[in-house]
Amino acid sequence: MTEQNQTNPGLQAQDVHWKCGNCGRTTCSQTPPEVCPACNEKCDFKNVTCYAPECGGPGNIDPRL
Ligand SMILES: [Zn+2]
Numbered sequence: 407m408t409e410q411n412q413t414n415p416g417l418q419a420q421d422v423h424w425k426c427g428n429c430g431r432t433t434c435s436q437t438p439p440e441v442c443p444a445c446n447e448k449c450d451f452k453n454v455t456c457y458a459p460e461c462g463g464p465g466n467i468d469p470r471l
Pocket residue numbers: 426427428429430431442443444445446449
């Protein structure tokens with residue numbers, strides 16, 4: 407089993423921006439919402455958090471995604 411430990415020492419738990427694949431709504435939380443707050447459905451959420459300095463670094467949404 408290669409299970410990743412979620413409590414990564416030294417790495418701060420950071421909120422992630424999730425974008426609904428259905429309506430495009432973005433929410434900010436550590437895990438994708440089970441139900442989209444806009445669609446009220448179990449949508450497909452994509453991580454659109456920016457990890458590059460070009461768009462402001464973590465905490466911002468990558469505009470290309
Ligand atoms: Zn949605």
